[in-house]
Amino acid sequence: MNLMAVVDASVKKEGLQDLTMQRTVSSVPFAGRYRLIDFPLSNLVNSGVNTVGVFPTYPFASLLDHIGVGKSWDLDRRKNGLFFLPVTQRDGGISSVGAFGALEEHIQFFTKSIQPHAVVINSFIVSQLDFKDMLDQHIQSGADITEAVSGGVSLKTYILSKDLLIDLIRTHRDKKVVSVEDVVNLKKSPYKFNEYEYEGYFAVIDSVQSYFQASLALLDEENRKQLFLADRPIYTKVKDEPPTRYVSGCHVERALVANGSTIMGQVADSIISRAVYIKKSARVEKCIIMQKCVIEENCDLSYVIADKDVYIGEGVVLHGTAEQPIVLRKGEKVTKEDMR
Template structure:
């Protein structure tokens, strides 16, 4: 494959702050058993791209723990494979994709690679992009930069020649541009531009509301069919856990439930991650519950996002709205006395 990949995991989205205080946007859990970065990494592997540089900013320990050496994506190779390339920007990077100052810190990644083209991809847009087809159309167009779009919406993903990317990195201060996205948005001369039209499912995760809406949208079977394709699987870190146990009296309807949990109560229109325990006489409706949360008896939750390892005490009632879901931060302990 003549394509080198840059996964920009340094992008900061202020609207996701409640979920990114201890992690990058790219490592935010999604769809019960995945992280957001699983989708770009899987798209790259499914497109035959096997040289991938991940450029995260702090805090990235959660991301590093998740992707490791890239084994789950068949990127743990002696030649090429996955390169974890942290940048010095702290507390999140810019809100623009492909920042030249960050890429400049790892110029050897580009100068030592043999691929003539580069795809610059973000980790907050969930898609099933075929980069092999996108590269083919980029070359055919003769343009300097190609941007992936869907019905006029930018998917913040770009293909250009490695030679041009190196030139932009080296001259960005003189040209007064900060990123690949910036060059495309400004339609900066003397470059030429092309759009690659993508027609599949996509979700842009840049706020709590968009995260919540995109999560519950996966309860729609048609959306799942477009995102989880049999011939283009979404890979993630493998965890050997038993199936979720459904205790007598449990009621589950229109929900995505990952493995390793225990359900004794009622779950409707919700996303339940690995290792979650929902106890007796508890009702959940339109909730996103992340890994290893415990919800005690007699709780009533609706429109709630609970980050990892949240403990909700007995009898707690929490009701948000579709526009403003309640967010419980990672590791929070919530009791009736707190409300």
């Protein structure tokens, strides 16, 4: 494959702050058993791309723990494979994909690679992009930079020659541009631009509201069929856990439930991650419950996002709305006394 990849995991989204205080956007859990970065990494592997540089900013411990050396994506190779390239500057890539200041810190990743083209992608858009098809169209168009779009919405994914990318990195200060996205948005001369129309399922995750809506949208079978394709699987870190245990008397409908959980209460229209404990007489409706959360007896939750390791004490009642779901931050403990 004549394509190397830059996964820009340094972009920050202020609207996701409650979920990214201890992790990057790229490592935010999604769809019960995945992280957001699983989708671009899987798309790359399914497209035959095997040289991948991940450029994260702090705090990236959660991301590093998740992707490791890339084994789950078959990127743990002696030649090429996955490169973890942390960005030290904190003002680079705040909201712009492919920030040149950040990429400049690891310029050798580009100069030493043998692939003639590069794809610069983000880690906050969920899709099934085929980069082989996109590269073919880019070459045929004769353009300098091709941007992936869908129905007029930018997917903030760009293909360009590696030599042009290196030149932009080295000269961006003189050219007064800050990122690949910036160059495309300005339609900076003298470059020729092209658009690649993507027709599949996608979701832009840039706020708590969009995260909540995109997550629950996967309860629709048609959306799942478009995102989780048999011939283009979404890979993630393998965790060996037993199947979820459904205790007699529980009631579960229209929910995505990962393995390793124990369900004793009622769950509807919700996404339940690994190793979650929902006790007797608890009611969970239209919620996103992340890994290792505990929901005690007689709780009543609706429109709640509970981050990892959240503890909700007995009898707690939390009702958010679709527009403003309640977010419980990672490791938070909520009891009835806290609600008074």
